[in-house]
Amino acid sequence: MTILLLALTNIAMLAALALILHKVRRLHIAMFEVSDKLNDIHHESRELYGQIQAYVDLVRLLRIETPLPRLRGWAASPDFLLLVAKHALRSKPNTIFECSSGASTVVLARCAQLNGVGHVYSLEHDPHFADITRQSLADAGVAEWATVIDAPLTPEPALGGQLWYATSAIPNIEDIDMLVIDGPPESTAPLARFPALPALAPRFAARCDIFADDADRPAERAMIERWKQDDGEALDIEAAFIPAEKGCAHLVVRRRDTA
Numbered sequence: 001m002t003i004l005l006l007a008l009t010n011i012a013m014l015a016a017l018a019l020i021l022h023k024v025r026r027l028h029i030a031m032f033e034v035s036d037k038l039n040d041i042h043h044e045s046r047e048l049y050g051q052i053q054a055y056v057d058l059v060r061l062l063r064i065e066t067p068l069p070r071l072r073g074w075a076a077s078p079d080f081l082l083l084v085a086k087h088a089l090r091s092k093p094n095t096i097f098e099c100s101s102g103a104s105t106v107v108l109a110r111c112a113q114l115n116g117v118g119h120v121y122s123l124e125h126d127p128h129f130a131d132i133t134r135q136s137l138a139d140a141g142v143a144e145w146a147t148v149i150d151a152p153l154t155p156e157p158a159l160g161g162q163l164w165y166a167t168s169a170i171p172n173i174e175d176i177d178m179l180v181i182d183g184p185p186e187s188t189a190p191l192a193r194f195p196a197l198p199a200l201a202p203r204f205a206a207r208c209d210i211f212a213d214d215a216d217r218p219a220e221r222a223m224i225e226r227w228k229q230d231d232g233e234a235l236d237i238e239a240a241f242i243p244a245e246k247g248c249a250h251l252v253v254r255r256r257d258t259a
């Protein structure tokens, strides 16, 4: 009887010990989770501060009174737009071309207005957002400096059948000296933005500065590598990756026939 009681006590003690160990292990895991979350919060608050600072710098640089469309999320982030605006104000491009309209179109149009030279042509696949961008341009008083082009996504035989903005919608524009790429959406194709270079290079000026948003994504990195390797366009391409929330690639493209 005593032995049985002793055995039962030992079993109970072992069960209690196992329960305690289980709880300690869960506590240990929870501590790591809390620590990871704190790191995320710390990273996000630093990122947020960087974006707020870039936004304030952008608004001051543009000397714009009207609110800009919402940035980040679907739109370009303030740090990317600041890089683009600084380049546009410094280089005073004549023909600015853009793949995907929105807040960036307003920023570029305001740069052209401040420069007193240049025009923005922005391809937009979604007629609803094309109208919203046109309204944003009007609200900001820069409508005459930009044209939003309705260009539905279409399989282009000249681009290997890949979906891209309907090239037939692009007006007869020559000498593009600045190109900003932020579309089409990545869900369109594995290298959704790749066609921008083959489709537009024949219209480039002797030098064209390209700014590609989302350059930290593997697809955008692969796109730039393929552009650099593809000799078919007779272009010299220098690419620099600039740290930004979603990554920014700045490419200087020179046509060899004019170099």
Ligand SMILES: C[S@@+](CC[C@H](N)C(=O)[O-])C[C@H]1O[C@@H](n2cnc3c(N)ncnc32)[C@H](O)[C@@H]1O
Pocket: 074, 075, 076, 099, 100, 101, 102, 103, 104, 105, 124, 125, 126, 129, 132, 182, 183, 185
């Ligand atoms: C990656 S977003 C970039 C838009 C633009 N380059 C910018 O920085 O604002 C690409 C697409 O978002 C869509 N878009 C434009 N305005 C939008 C809005 N207000 N809300 C949600 N999507 C929008 C458009 O179809 C656009 O082509």
